[in-house]
Every structure is written in structure tokens, then in C-alpha cells.
Amino acid sequence: MTLSSISDKPVGVIGAGNFGTVIANILAINRKVLLYARNEQVVASMRASRQHKGYPLHPQVEPTHDMAQLASHCDVIFPIVPSAHFRAMMKQLSPYLHPYHILIHGTKGFDISLPEGQTTESIAKLTRTQVKTMSEVIQEESVVVRVGCLAGPNLAKELAQRQPGATVVASHFNEVIQIGKRMLRNDRFQVYENSDIVGVEIAGVLKNIIAIASGALSGLGYGENAKGLLVSRGAVEMVYLGRALGGDLKAFLGVAGIGDLVTTCNSPMSRNFTVGYRLAKGEKLSEILADMSEIAEGINTVRIAKKCADHYKVRALITDRLYKVLFEGMTVEEALDFLMRYPLNVDIDFI
Amino acid sequence: MEILEEKKNKNRRYKPILDGIPDWPVYRLSKNRKEFIEEVAAKSIERIKQLRPNTKQLISDLEATAYREQNRIKRNRWRVDPKDDQKFWSKVKSELVELSSKNTNEIDGIVDDILERIVQRYADEIAGNFKPNSYRVTRELIKFWFQRLLNGARVKKFGAFFRNQYTLRDKIQIVGKVKMLRTLAKQGTVVMVPTHFSNLDSILIGWVIHSCGLPAFIYGAGLNLFNIKIFAYFMNSLGAYKVDRRKKNLPYLETLKMYSSLAIQKGAHSLFFPGGTRSRSGLIEKQLKLGLLSTAIEAQRNLYLESTGGEPVRKIFIVPVTLNYNFVLEAPDLIEDYLHVKGQDKYFPEQDKYGSVQLLRFLFKFFTKGSNISVSIGTGLDVLGNYVDDAGNSLDNQGRVIETKDYFVSNSHITDDKQREDEYTRMLSNRIVTEYHRINRVFASHVAAYVAFEIWQKKFPMLDLFSLLRLPEEDLEIEYTEFRETFKRVRKRIYELKDEGKVRHATHLKGKADAVIKLGVENVGIFHLKRPLLINKKGNIITHDLTVLYYYHNRLVGYDLEQYI
Numbered sequence: 024m025t026l027s028s029i030s031d032k033p034v035g036v037i038g039a040g041n042f043g044t045v046i047a048n049i050l051a052i053n054r055k056v057l058l059y060a061r062n063e064q065v066v067a068s069m070r071a072s073r074q075h076k077g078y079p080l081h082p083q084v085e086p087t088h089d090m091a092q093l094a095s096h097c098d099v100i101f102p103i104v105p106s107a108h109f110r111a112m113m114k115q116l117s118p119y120l121h122p123y124h125i126l127i128h129g130t131k132g133f134d135i136s137l138p139e140g141q142t143t144e145s146i147a148k149l150t151r152t153q154v155k156t157m158s159e160v161i162q163e164e165s166v167v168v169r170v171g172c173l174a175g176p177n178l179a180k181e182l183a184q185r186q187p188g189a190t191v192v193a194s195h196f197n198e199v200i201q202i203g204k205r206m207l208r209n210d211r212f213q214v215y216e217n218s219d220i221v222g223v224e225i226a227g228v229l230k231n232i233i234a235i236a237s238g239a240l241s242g243l244g245y246g247e248n249a250k251g252l253l254v255s256r257g258a259v260e261m262v263y264l265g266r267a268l269g270g271d272l273k274a275f276l277g278v279a280g281i282g283d284l285v286t287t288c289n290s291p292m293s294r295n296f297t298v299g300y301r302l303a304k305g306e307k308l309s310e311i312l313a314d315m316s317e318i319a320e321g322i323n324t325v326r327i328a329k330k331c332a333d334h335y336k337v338r339a340l341i342t343d344r345l346y347k348v349l350f351e352g353m354t355v356e357e358a359l360d361f362l363m364r365y366p367l368n369v370d371i372d373f374i
Numbered sequence: 375m376e377i378l379e380e381k382k383n384k385n386r387r388y389k390p391i392l393d394g395i396p397d398w399p400v401y402r403l404s405k406n407r408k409e410f411i412e413e414v415a416a417k418s419i420e421r422i423k424q425l426r427p428n429t430k431q432l433i434s435d436l437e438a439t440a441y442r443e444q445n446r447i448k449r450n451r452w453r454v455d456p457k458d459d460q461k462f463w464s465k466v467k468s469e470l471v472e473l474s475s476k477n478t479n480e481i482d483g484i485v486d487d488i489l490e491r492i493v494q495r496y497a498d499e500i501a502g503n504f505k506p507n508s509y510r511v512t513r514e515l516i517k518f519w520f521q522r523l524l525n526g527a528r529v530k531k532f533g534a535f536f537r538n539q540y541t542l543r544d545k546i547q548i549v550g551k552v553k554m555l556r557t558l559a560k561q562g563t564v565v566m567v568p569t570h571f572s573n574l575d576s577i578l579i580g581w582v583i584h585s586c587g588l589p590a591f592i593y594g595a596g597l598n599l600f601n602i603k604i605f606a607y608f609m610n611s612l613g614a615y616k617v618d619r620r621k622k623n624l625p626y627l628e629t630l631k632m633y634s635s636l637a638i639q640k641g642a643h644s645l646f647f648p649g650g651t652r653s654r655s656g657l658i659e660k661q662l663k664l665g666l667l668s669t670a671i672e673a674q675r676n677l678y679l680e681s682t683g684g685e686p687v688r689k690i691f692i693v694p695v696t697l698n699y700n701f702v703l704e705a706p707d708l709i710e711d712y713l714h715v716k717g718q719d720k721y722f723p724e725q726d727k728y729g730s731v732q733l734l735r736f737l738f739k740f741f742t743k744g745s746n747i748s749v750s751i752g753t754g755l756d757v758l759g760n761y762v763d764d765a766g767n768s769l770d771n772q773g774r775v776i777e778t779k780d781y782f783v784s785n786s787h788i789t790d791d792k793q794r795e796d797e798y799t800r801m802l803s804n805r806i807v808t809e810y811h812r813i814n815r816v817f818a819s820h821v822a823a824y825v826a827f828e829i830w831q832k833k834f835p836m837l838d839l840f841s842l843l844r845l846p847e848e849d850l851e852i853e854y855t856e857f858r859e860t861f862k863r864v865r866k867r868i869y870e871l872k873d874e875g876k877v878r879h880a881t882h883l884k885g886k887a888d889a890v891i892k893l894g895v896e897n898v899g900i901f902h903l904k905r906p907l908l909i910n911k912k913g914n915i916i917t918h919d920l921t922v923l924y925y926y927h928n929r930l931v932g933y934d935l936e937q938y939i
Contacts, residue, residue: 098786122783
């Protein structure tokens with residue numbers, strides 16, 4: 024394989040959110056980066072001020088508003104946009120893509136496509152034909168097959184401060200993993216390989232459920248024992264769900280699984296954690312949502328995971344109870360009570 | 375019966391796309407057979423050495439090869455095996471044993487020599503031998519006798535034997551993208567990948583290729599078929615190369631793949647059954663063998679890699695084909711095999727073997743009774759599984775043209791990346807399986823078998839498959855009205871699936887329910903001694919062989935029809 028000359032072409036990043044901007048800066052250490060933002064004014068202000076979202080832009084980062092230009096200049100592109108907009112973004116990008124492109128996305132979330140008139144609230148059960156990961160969206164919407172994903176405990180703020188951290192680059196293609204690794208790795212950022220891209224993607228989404236639960240425990244005033252219990256049982260539940268959805272066990276034990284889970288359950292600033300915390304304090308979901316500027320991804324994930332679990336007949340107790348708390352008026356204490364009394368107590372039964 | 379007859383067959387005769395046999399790629403290949411085998415051997419050796427870069431690894435592979443080959447000779451000998459097999463392999467074995475007493479600088483030379491002899495031997499064994507004269511003779515023989523049989527049997531008048539009122543084309547229907555297949559075969563190299571249910575598939579598909587006006591294909595045919603003399607004759611003359619599934623050693627597999635890959639690269643239209651072996655369960659193949667499939671991708675990449683930019687690169691097209699029967703001669707044996715493996719000690723098979731007399735009897739019955747076969751030709755795909763248009767352009771989901779070459783490009787250069795192509799092979803394989811389900815042609819007999827078995831399964835929800843199959847057949851009876859209603863529901867769903875482009879069905883399925891059911895029940899495994907499905911005196915549905923019914927039922931598994939039972 025000839026990787027030696029990957030550096031002469033710039034690499035593209037689509038989406039100038041927190042994570043996208045930080046990744047663009049990391050990539051820019053060794054090469055030119057084109058950073059795409061949807062909003063023209065944002066591009067203009069990035070150009071003028073050379074900073075964005077509170078992060079200074081690396082000199083090699085060039086903001087752009089032109090997708091066609093980005094696709095024609097870059098063979099390797101990192102799409103990092105919220106899952107709700109991902110498919111729309113791919114539809115827009117798709118005409119400029121060719122089979123030689125390599126896409127490594129950094130988006131955590133599911134894409135849901137439902138029959139006309141149905142919503143995730145109204146539909147009784149969800150199957151894998153309706154719930155797609157981002158790598159699957161890329162393949163459905165474009166001719167690109169060499170797809171990878173980036174997942175792990177990557178809080179943008181800490182990465183920007185060059186604190187030590189790690190990520191997983193997952194792909195079916197060794198070529199993609201190696202390219203991702205070479206581009207991202209530096210002395211403060213370790214990159215691990217995984218061939219189970221779907222498992223890694225699913226792990227990155229499901230952990231949001233446990234993050235809400237973690238906030239709830241905290242809100243009830245419980246300490247570290249409770250959190251240890253939650254993280255370990257949460258990981259088991261992720262394995263059950265993840266396998267039903269087509270992931271492999273290994274992805275859930277790695278950096279993108281346990282690694283990300285521990286980080287998320289310990290970051291009180293995250294939106295998911297906050298939702299759980301306030302629920303435990305007795306607030307209603309509608310009240311919490313009313314004063315949150317962005318929706319906590321985990322709420323939607325609970326709904327999707329619960330409906331998938333029903334369809335695939337997976338035992339997912341935490342998810343199920345959280346669903347009842349979020350949407351059916353159960354209190355956090357009742358949910359916890361149920362879980363603590365649940366009779367089946369095999370620790371690990373999937374290895 | 376009128377409505378149940380197939381639409382008057384549009385299968386007109388197709389003119390050959392290439393005039394004379396000397397233009398056929400397969401002929402050119404066989405004319406230079408010796409050079410070709412040498413090239414295959416040389417390149418296989420090169421490949422094997424790449425895979426086993428140091429002599430130690432190579433020796434251990436050769437030892438394993440010799441050991442397994444000797445085992446094969448001891449345990450599982452076939453008539454087609456060369457007479458000197460035993461001698462050859464014991465010589466290899468003893469040479470390998472003697473290596474330990476040799477100097478290190480000698481060893482490399484000796485190992486190379488052994489490897490060369492083994493690969494040469496395999497290449498020779500695999501290579502087909504297409505002979506235009508015997509091809510012509512065979513073709514005419516098949517046509518002549520089949521025609522006589524058909525006419526003699528159908529038109530019951532003296533002298534009918536010599537008439538030409540019916541031809542094979544009335545018996546075997548070719549539906550789907552024939553025209554596209556013909557145009558693709560003109561501008562590129564076609565790799566045809568049919569489903570595999572019966573040993574007769576090999577001959578049937580040979581006839582189909584000829585009948586579509588295509589030049590003979592080279593064929594990956596199981597070596598076991600060559601044990602039967604009559605098959606051996608047909609296969610040899612049709613351009614078959616031999617695939618021996620007993621040999622799983624590295625030198626053999628690499629030589630086989632190299633043979634296929636180089637032949638495709640040289641423009642020889644090819645055919646192999648990607649399921650690897652006949653479907654034991656009666657299910658449409660879900661898992662394909664990736665080895666031979668990968669050779670198509672490799673050949674395409676090499677064509678791009680070696681192109682100097684002058685002429686456009688010859689494209690390789692994958693064409694999935696399904697063969698649809700009412701009756702599979704070997705069904706009872708196949709399903710026994712399957713259940714035996716799946717059920718282990720839960721299943722006790724009874725012995726019941728089929729020989730060549732049965733084969734001839736079947737052929738006679740086939741031509742004299744009404745049991746049609748249909749062959750469904752799918753849309754052409756490129757080696758990545760994208761649909762192509764009539765001009766051979768690959769298309770994406772939105773109908774935009776894709777450059778196939780770009781799949782092999784990394785950083786602006788075409789590269790050879792084994793792992794990447796393994797992944798492409800897996801994608802292509804999944805794509806072919808999807809296409810199989812889409813072009814599968816549903817017969818009334820398939821629906822009848824499916825509905826009956828599913829109803830019984832639903833009646834005994836507590837029983838697992840094996841307990842169900844052990845139920846005494848006398849306990850099984852379905853009220854006709856119940857059967858009829860369910861049949862209609864399932865049939866309606868099949869219409870819907872057809873409209874969604876997910877399956878095809880025979881025209882006869884659309885007749886009046888009672889007539890279609892009658893036709894279906896009569897045709898499920900029509901020639902078996904114990905009939906899988908019958909209508910009893912009370913007009914209810916019964917079975918004499920639930921296991922074989924299960925086999926025929928499996929044909930429609932995978933379309934989520936269970937919920938309509």
C-alpha cells in the first residue's frame with residue numbers, strides 16, 4: 024500500500040461544530056485542511072477572526088462554503104455534523120463524490136427513516152431497516168464504499184487543550200484505518216484500530232442512555248458505588264442491544280465502548296447528564312426541554328433503543344425503565360426500585 | 375387449464391452474437407491451452423510465494439498438502455482421479471522428509487521444484503479442454519433427442535416423434551434480461567453466477583447459454599460430476615474446468631483462483647456456482663463462496679492496472695441467474711444431508727439413494743409430463759455490485775454514471791490491496807444474494823409447499839423442527855378452505871412484493887385460486903415416489919413426506935411471508 028504520499032492533498036472536514044473544529048485543528052498539524060460550514064456568515068467570520076467556537080483556528084485550516092470544491096480537492100473527508108442533518112448533508116455532497124473518496128465520519132447518532140405519517144413517538148417497534156448508522160447512510164446516499172468512523176471519549180474541550188486522549192478509527196477497510204491513523208495521531212492523541220465499524224458506531228450512540236441514568240443517580244444524591252453499578256450493568260446492556268443491532272462484542276469493550284461510557288457518565292456538564300439529574304429532582308421532561316437550547320441526544324436514543332429492544336426481544340432493563348420515566352410518568356425512584364429488586368443476577372453471560 | 379399455461383413463450387431463437395467458433399474467447403483459450411496452463415502455473419507460484427514469503431512457511435504448507443492429499447487418496451477416491459496419484463504424492467512426501475538432511479543452500483531449490491511440480495499438476499487437472507467439434511456434436515445431440523422426446527410425448531399421433539412442433543424452448547423458459555446479457559457479452563466479459571439446486575443445473579445452463587446466442591462459457595464444474603461418464607462428456611465439450619472440493623490446500627486453491635482470474639482477464643466469459651455446492655436445504659443461497667467470486671474483482675483490477683491508456687478497458691459484468699424448478703431430483707437426499715448436519719443426533723435419516731436409472735427415468739418423465747423449468751436472468755452488475763446500463767456503464771442509486779476504476783484508486787493511483795478486495799468480494803456477494811431473491815420466479819408449487827408447511831408448523835407451536843418432522847404423516851391434514859384462504863393471502867403478498875420489485879412470479883400463478891392450487895399441489899416434487907403434497911378424497915391437503923415438503927417450502931423463506939399464514 025502506498026501511504027507515503029497521502030500528505031500532498033488537503034483533507035476535508037464537513038461541519039464546524041465543536042468537535043469538527045477541534046478535529047480540523049488536529050488534522051491541520053500535518054497538512055492543509057478545508058473546513059466546511061453550512062452558514063456563509065460563519066465562514067466569513069472564521070476567515071476574518073481566525074477563530075471559531077472559542078478555539079483559535081490552526082493556520083493550515085481554510086474555511087470554505089463550497090462543497091464541490093472541497094470534494095474535488097480532497098480524497099479524504101471527515102463529515103462531522105449532527106445526526107439529524109447527516110442524511111441531508113450527504114444528499115448535498117453526494118453528486119461530487121466518487122468511489123475513490125474515503126469518508127471517515129465523527130457523528131454519534133442514528134438516522135431514522137419511517138413510513139409516511141409515522142414518527143418515532145407513534146411507531147410501536149423499530150427494526151434495523153428503519154434505524155441506520157451514519158456509515159450506512161453514507162453508503163446509501165453516495166457511491167463511497169471506503170467508509171470509516173471516529174469514536175471514543177473525545178470531549179472537544181479537552182482535546183483542544185491537548186490533554187491526553189484516544190479515539191478509535193473503525194472501518195472494514197484496513198486502508199481507511201491506516202489513513203485515519205496517520206492523519207489523526209499525535210503525541211497527545213492515541214488512535215486505536217477496530218474493524219467492526221457498526222459496533223463502534225452503535226456503542227457511541229447507546230452510551231447516551233446510560234449517561235442520562237448516571238445523571239439521575241447523581242440527582243438522587245447517590246455516590247460512587249451506585250455509579251460503578253450503573254456503568255458495569257450499563258455496559259452489559261449496551262452489549263445486548265448492540266449485538267441485536269449488528270455490532271460485535273469487542274467494540275463495546277474498547278475505547279469507543281467502555282472508554283466513552285465512563286467519560287460520559289462522569290461529565291456533569293453534558294446535556295444527557297443534566298436531563299437525568301433534573302428528572303431525579305422531580306422535574307417533568309417537558310419542563311426540562313423548555314429551557315434547553317439544544318435537545319439532549321440521549322432522549323431520542325432511549326426511545327429508539329427501547330423500540331428496537333421490543334422488536335428484537337432483547338432484555339434492556341435500564342433503557343426500558345428510563346423510557347417509562349421519560350415518557351410514561353414513572354418516577355426515578357420507582358425505576359431504581361424496580362432495577363434493584365430485579366431477580367436475575369448473572370453478572371456476565373455473553374462471553 | 376388455459377389460463378394456467380404460460381404466456382406463449384416469447385423465447386424466440388437468438389442469433390449468435392459471434393459468428394464462428396474461432397472468434398470465441400473460450401476457443402482461443404483452448405487453442406493455446408499449453409501456454410495458458412504454463413502462465414497459470416507460473417503466476418500461481420509467484421502468488422503462493424508472496425503469501426508464504428519464507429521457505430519454512432512454504433515447507434509447512436507443502437507438508438500439509440501432501441498429508442491431506444494422501445489422506446484423500448486413502449479415504450475418498452474417485453474414478454476421475456489420475457492413476458498415478460498415489461505415486462506422485464508419496465514421492466513428494468519422501469522428498470519433503472529428506473529435506474531435513476539437506477544443506478540450507480540446497481533446500482530452496484528443492485522446495486521450489488516440488489512446488490512447481492504440484493502447481494503444474496493442479497493447473498493441468500483444472501484446465502478445461504474445449505473442443506469445437508465435440509461441442510457442436512453435443513449441442514446437436516442434446517437438441518435432437520430432447521426435441522424427439524418432447525414431440526413424441528406431447529403430440530400423441532404416429533409420426534409425431536419426427537415433428538418439430540415443440541422445442542426445448544417451450545419446456546424451459548428463459549425470462550428476464552436476455553437482451554442485456556447479449557449486449558454485455560459483446561462489449562465486455564460476462565461472469566454468470568446461477569443458483570445451484572440440482573446436478574442438472576450444469577447441463578441446463580449450458581443449453582441456456584447456447585440458446586441465448588452466446589458463445590460457450592468456461593465453467594467451474596465440480597469434479598464429482600466428472601465421475602459420471604455422460605456428464606463428463608458433456609462438461610468437457612462445454613468448456614468446463616474442474617473444481618475439486620476435496621482439495622482445500624493452499625497451492626490448489628491459489629492455482630484454481632489464478633486459472634479463473636486469468637481466463638476472465640483474457641476475456642473468456644465464465645460461469646460458476648457461487649454457492650459452491652447444491653443448496654442442501656432448498657433455501658436460496660444466503661452465503662456465497664468468496665474464492666472464485668474474488669477472481670472477478672481481481673481480474674478487473676488487473677485489467678485497469680495493466681491498461682496503457684489507449685483502448686478502453688474491457689469491463690467485467692456479473693450476471694446473477696436463478697433456476698426455478700417444480701421438482702429437484704435429489705431433494706430427498708439433499709434435505710437429509712442438511713437435517714443431519716443441523717440436527718446432529720436429533721435427526722435419524724433413512725437411506726434412499728438415487729442412481730443413473732432414476733436420472734434417465736426423471737428425464738423421460740420431465741419431458742412427458744408438464745413440469746416446466748424457468749431460468750431467470752438478472753440485470754448485469756459491475757464487479758462492485760452496481761447495476762449497469764445497456765452500454766455497460768455502472769450506475770449509482772440515483773442513476774448517475776460511476777467510473778468503476780475509481781474503486782481501485784487510492785491517492786490517484788490504481789493499487790492492489792488484498793484486504794480491500796476481500797471486502798469488495800463480501801459486498802458483491804451480498805449484492806448477488808439480494809438479486810437472487812429479486813429475480814427468483816415463484817411457481818404455484820412453491821407457494822403451495824410453503825403455505826402447507828407453514829400451516830402445520832403453526833399448528834404445533836410447541837414442537838421444534840425435528841419433532842415436527844417426526845410426526846406421523848397421518849396426523850397431518852389441512853381443511854381445503856383454510857388452505858385456500860391462506861394460499862390467497864400469501865399469493866396477494868407475492869403480488870405486492872412483485873410490484874415492489876422484490877420477487878418475480880410465473881404467469882400461471884395469477885389464475886383462479888382453485889385451479890392454481892390444484893396445479894401447485896400436483897407439481898410440488900412431482901416425480902418423487904412419496905409425494906410431498908396431495909389432495910385426499912375429502913378434498914383436504916395431506917402429505918406423504920413432510921421432510922421433502924420442508925425442502926420445497928424453503929424456497930420461499932426470506933420474504934417475511936410467515937405473518938400471512
